[in-house]
Amino acid sequence: MSNTNVLPLLEPEASEVVAPCCPPLTERPLTAEEAEKTARMFKALGDPVRLRLFSLVASHEGGEACVCDISDVGVSQPTVSHHLKKLREAGLLTSERRGTWVYYKVEPSVVAAMGQMLGSLG
Template identity: 55%
Template sequence: MSKSLTVLSPVDTVACCSPLSREPLSQPAAEQISLLLKALADPVRLRLMSLVASHEGGEACVCDLNDAFDLSQPTISHHLKVLHESGLLERDKRGVWVYYRASATALRGLAELIGTTSP
């Protein structure tokens, strides 16, 4: 019988890892978590995450986000795609528009990963 290999997305990895303040990350976990952090490291994507998460109802359409940037709609869509593929944003298509919302699991996992330090 062959063993099947389970590939975790960065979000799955973050959700299962102990906070950095408790124990060091393994190399594979660090590599997968770095994908989330790289997605957030771009100022446009970090701002998009903030705009989507704080938007009324917790979700936003590209049409709601375009005016916040001096960028073209295809560029905004590219950044949203990167955030979605990293697992930080979830999306639903409604008619011709795609609506995005922050992944509660991803955000909770990142918060738990960073953790808090005790004096």
């Protein structure tokens, strides 16, 4: 499903990928650095548009989506680009330019680490 009315996004800027950093919350207190990195990830998901975009990428066939397939979330394309950039900066998504389009993929190691960190609370 390709939306030909959507303009391609600009080439993503290189950003620091946030690596999984933290142990389960019940294991030990987080260091200040671990808390900062983890808060950045959760803050990125705290916006409803970002959470929806993240969900669209994660649930897309193959766990990867072209921006042309996920840009219809009720906001302008520049706003979609901004939110995708924030998700990349938080280390939750990776991106790859293929021709005109940018493809996004969930960073599985970071998501697994977040799940493990929170899963220990139950």
